[in-house]
Amino acid sequence: xxxxxxxxxxxxxxxxxxxxxxxxxxxxxxxxxxxxxxxxxxxxxxxxxxxxxxxxxxxxxxxxxxxxxxxxxxxxxxxxxxxxxxxxxxxxxxxxxxxxxxxxxxxxxxxxxxxxxxxxxxxxxxxxxxxxxxxxxxxxxxxxxxxxxxxxxxxxxxxxxxxxxxxxxxxxxxxxxxxxxxxxxxxxxxxxxxxxxxxxxxxxxxxxxxxxxxxxxxxxxxxxxxxxxxxxxxxxxxxxxxxxxxxxxxxxxxxxxxxxxxxxxxxxxxxxxxxxxxxxxxxxxxxxxxxxxxxxxxxxxxxxxxxxxxxxxxxxxxxxxxxxxxxxxxxxxxxxxxxxxxxxxxxxxxxxxxxxxxxxxxxxxxxxxxxxxxxxxxxxxxxxxxxxxxxxxxxxxxxxxxxxxxxxxxxxxxxxxxxxxxxxxxxxxxxxxxxx
Ligand code: AMP
Ligand code: GLY
Numbered sequence: 001x002x003x004x005x006x007x008x009x010x011x012x013x014x015x016x017x018x019x020x021x022x023x024x025x026x027x028x029x030x031x032x033x034x035x036x037x038x039x040x041x042x043x044x045x046x047x048x049x050x051x052x053x054x055x056x057x058x059x060x061x062x063x064x065x066x067x068x069x070x071x072x073x074x075x076x077x078x079x080x081x082x083x084x085x086x087x088x089x090x091x092x093x094x095x096x097x098x099x100x101x102x103x104x105x106x107x108x109x110x111x112x113x114x115x116x117x118x119x120x121x122x123x124x125x126x127x128x129x130x131x132x133x134x135x136x137x138x139x140x141x142x143x144x145x146x147x148x149x150x151x152x153x154x155x156x157x158x159x160x161x162x163x164x165x166x167x168x169x170x171x172x173x174x175x176x177x178x179x180x181x182x183x184x185x186x187x188x189x190x191x192x193x194x195x196x197x198x199x200x201x202x203x204x205x206x207x208x209x210x211x212x213x214x215x216x217x218x219x220x221x222x223x224x225x226x227x228x229x230x231x232x233x234x235x236x237x238x239x240x241x242x243x244x245x246x247x248x249x250x251x252x253x254x255x256x257x258x259x260x261x262x263x264x265x266x267x268x269x270x271x272x273x274x275x276x277x278x279x280x281x282x283x284x285x286x287x288x289x290x291x292x293x294x295x296x297x298x299x300x301x302x303x304x305x306x307x308x309x310x311x312x313x314x315x316x317x318x319x320x321x322x323x324x325x326x327x328x329x330x331x332x333x334x335x336x337x338x339x340x341x342x343x344x345x346x347x348x349x350x351x352x353x354x355x356x357x358x359x360x361x362x363x364x365x366x367x368x369x370x371x372x373x374x375x376x377x378x379x380x381x382x383x384x385x386x387x388x389x390x391x392x393x394x395x396x397x398x399x400x401x402x403x404x405x406x407x408x409x410x411x412x413x414x415x416x417x418x419x420x421x422x423x424x425x426x427x428x429x430x431x432x433x434x435x436x
Contacts, residue, residue: 001022001024001025001026001064001065001299001303002025002026002027002028002029002061002062002063002064002065003019003025003027003028003029003063003064003065003066003067003299003302004028004029004030004031004057004058004061004063004065004066004067005019005028005029005030005031005033005037005041005066005067005069006030006031006048006054006066006067006068006069006070006073006078006091007030007032007048007068007069007070007073008032008033008034008048008070008373009034009069009070009284009360009361009373009375010284010285010287010288010327010358010359010360010375010377010378011069011070011281011282011283011284011285011287011288012030012033012034012037012069012070013034013036013037013358013359013360014287014288014291014292014358014380015067015069015282015287015291015298016028016030016033016037016040016041017040017291017356017358018291018294018298019067019298019299020040020041021297021298022297022298022299022300023297024297024299024300025297025299028040028041029041029042029043029044029057029061029063030042030043030044031043031044031045031046031048031054031057032044032045032046032048034359034360034361034362034363034372035359035362035363035364035369035370035372036357036358036359036362036369036377037359038364044057048070048072048073048078049072049073049076049078050076050078051076051077051078051080051081051082052081054066054073054078054081054082055081055082055085055087058082058085058087059085059087063087064088064303065087065088065089065090065299065302065303065306066079066082066087066088066089066090066091067089067090067091067302068089068090068091068260068281069281069282070281071097071100071101071279071280071281073091074091074092074094074097074100074101074260074280074281075094075097075098075100075101075280076094077093077094077097078091079091079092079093079094079097079259079260080093080094088303088306088307089259089306090259090260090302090303090305090306091259091260091280091281092258092259092260092280093256093259095256096251096256096257096258096259096260096280097280099247099251099258099262099278099279099280100263100277100278100279100280100281101280102145103120103143103145103177103277104122104145104175104177106277106278107120107122107177109247109250109251110247110275112250113246113247113249113250114246115242115243115246115247115275116242116243116272116273116274116275117274117275117276118141118179118180118181118182118267118274118275118276119136119179119180120177120178120179120180121135121136121177121178121179122145122175122176122177123166123175123176123177123178124175125170126163126166126167126170129142129163129166129170129176129178130163130166132178133159133162133163133166133178136178136179136180136181138157138159138181139155139156139157139181140154140155140156140157140158140159140161140162140178140181141153141154141155141178141179141180141181141182142154142156142162142165142166142169142176142177142178142179143176143177143178143179144169144172144174144176145169145174145175145176145177152169153218154218155181155218166178182267182269182274182276183267183269183270183423184267184268184269184270184422184423185205185230185267185268185420185421185422186205186206186208186265186266186267186268186276187203187204187205187228187231187235187265187266187267187268188203188204188205188206188224188263188264188265188266188283188286189201189203189236189239189244189263189264189266190204190261190262190263190264190282190283190286190287190290191239191240191244191248191261191262191263191264192260192261192301192302192305192310193244193248193258193259193260193261193262193305193310194259194304194305194306194307194308194309194310194311195248195251195252195257195258195259195308196248196252196257196308196310196311197310197311198240198244198245198248198262198310199301199310199313199316200236200239200240200244201290201294201316202226202227202290202293202318203226203227203228203231203235203236204224204225204226204228204283204286204289204290205224205225205226205228205286205412205415206221206223206224206283206285206286207221207222207223207224207408207410207411208221208222209222210222210329210333210334210406210408211408212408212409212410213410217334218334219329219333219334219374219375220284220334220374220375221283221284221285221286221327221375222285222326222327222329222375222407222408222411223285223324223325223326223327223378223407223408223411223412224283224285224286224288224289224324224325224411225289225322225323225324225325225386225389225390225411225412225415226286226289226290226293226322226323227293227322228415228420229415229418230415230418230420230422231268232268232422235273238273239264239266239273242273243264243266243273243275244262244264247262247278248262258280259305259306259308260280260281260305261279261280261281261282262278262280263278263279263280263281263282263283264278265277265278265279265283268422268423269423270423270424270425270426271425271426272425284360284375285325285327285358285360285375285378288323288325288358288378288380289323289324289325289380290323292319292323292325292356292380292382293318293319293321293323293382294316294317294318294319295317295318295319296314296315296316296317300313300314301313301316319382321382321383321384321389322382322383322384322385322386322388322389322412323380323381323382323389324380324381324383324386324389324390324392324393324411324412325358325378325379325380325381325393325411326378326379326393326394326396326397326407326408326411327360327375327377327378327407327408328375328376328377328378328379328397328400328402328405328406328407329374329375329376329405329406329407330361330371330373330374330375330376330402330404330405330406331403331404331405331406332404333374333375333406334374337361337371337373337374338371338403338404339361339370339371339372339373340365340370340371340372341370341371341402341403341404342368342369342370342401342402342403343362343369343370343371343376343377343400343401343402344400344401344402345399345400345401346369346377346400348399349379349396349397349399349400352381352392352395352396352399353392354381354382354383354389354392355379355380355381355392355393355395355396356379356380356381357377357378357379357380357396357400358377358378358379358380359376359377360373360375360376360377360378361373361374361375361376361377362376362377371402376402376405377400379393379394379396379397379400380393381393381395381396385416386412386415386416387416389412390411390412390413390416393411394409
């Protein structure tokens with residue numbers, strides 16, 4: 001099978017790597033890719049957000065499957081003409097991708113499907129926003145309604161800062177979603193869907209803030225790990241029953257079936273599981289750790305989803321190992337990052353046992369790898385447990401040379417020490433933890 005992977009980042013590098021390990025995959029192409037992807041697969045420099053360009057490339061290469069990585073091409077409707085041309089594509093069409101592209105739309109779908117999520121108010125002006133902030137109280141949660149690469153959300157105790165963010169979203173021409181604050185740890189669960197059937201991958205946890213101790217502004221994600229041994233028993237089944245399957249059924253009922261990964265961003269709160277957000281694609285950097293543990297060939301799984309044949313797919317097998325990914329970001333990320341710096345130590349880090357480097361914002365300049373984005377790379381490591389995987393990942397990070405580099409030193413630290421706490425259920429007996 002020949003596969004084309006669309007996208008430029010770490011998630012796509014991890015997907016290409018996993019596809020190349022699938023014995024049924026003969027060839028993997030990427031567009032546009034990055035310096036790391038170019039080391040293992042042919043890359044094609046097209047505009048990944050241009051549906052006609054992607055379809056022409058897929059046709060020209062005569063691929064059997066297209067995997068769309070990021071949200072931007074999905075929101076631009078890249079999947080639709082591919083599907084219309086009869087090319088199997090893993091990724092939702094433009095309409096179904098609105099589950100990620102509009103937070104207000106996602107809330108409507110969740111309401112229709114009775115999916116538990118934060119109470120929310122869509123505000124059209126500053127006064128409406130201020131009223132909603134006062135109704136929900138602190139901590140305040142203010143979200144830009146549109147796509148913002150994980151950076152459009154402000155969570156703060158400071159009413160003035162909350163209102164200022166709302167104002168800047170309005171000034172940019174958007175609407176804002178004001179939400180009830182969800183307490184408790186976050187979990188990312190990726191659910192592979194063929195539009196009717198769904199298969200969950202293993203849960204992972206992401207670290208959204210730029211600094212240690214969950215301080216500083218939100219980013220696209222500074223690190224991830226799996227497994228999450230602190231999760232209550234039956235967690236994945238509960239999310240499938242209460243969140244993923246009702247959402248997938250509701251999208252099918254609307255005539256816009258969701259084919260691809262339904263990324264369920266969840267909070268485990270004192271009132272039970274709540275959806276924080278849906279994404280319409282694999283998470284980055286969670287994919288780097290989830291796929292590092294997947295033993296089942298990835299190509300067959302994604303093709304079965306693209307063809308509506310997920311009910312016939314083999315059961316997934318997972319390595320028992322723990323996986324940790326630590327993102328190395330450029331100076332000034334998540335603001336405008338410094339780029340064009342030489343990256344050293346890649347070979348040395350890759351040579352460590354059970355360690356590999358996934359490129360995100362990198363490109364080749366005169367045959368050398370230089371930084372080209374905010375999140376530059378992730379060092380991924382496997383170990384018998386999280387402590388060992390952490391130790392290996394940080395040994396790799398220690399070998400990377402990049403001027404002004406930033407990374408968190410506490411990825412998976414609490415989990416490796418058994419210190420991740422789930423809030424005590426509010427008004428319920430302990431036996432019903434995790435349930436309403
Ligand atoms: P989102 O783009 O909706 O995923 O939000 C980005 C991040 O903001 C999430 O991963 C959370 O850390 C935080 N966040 C979003 N919504 C809430 C909420 N209702 N309560 C608490 N934290 C939130
Ligand atoms: N790591 C968060 C995301 O992919 O949206």
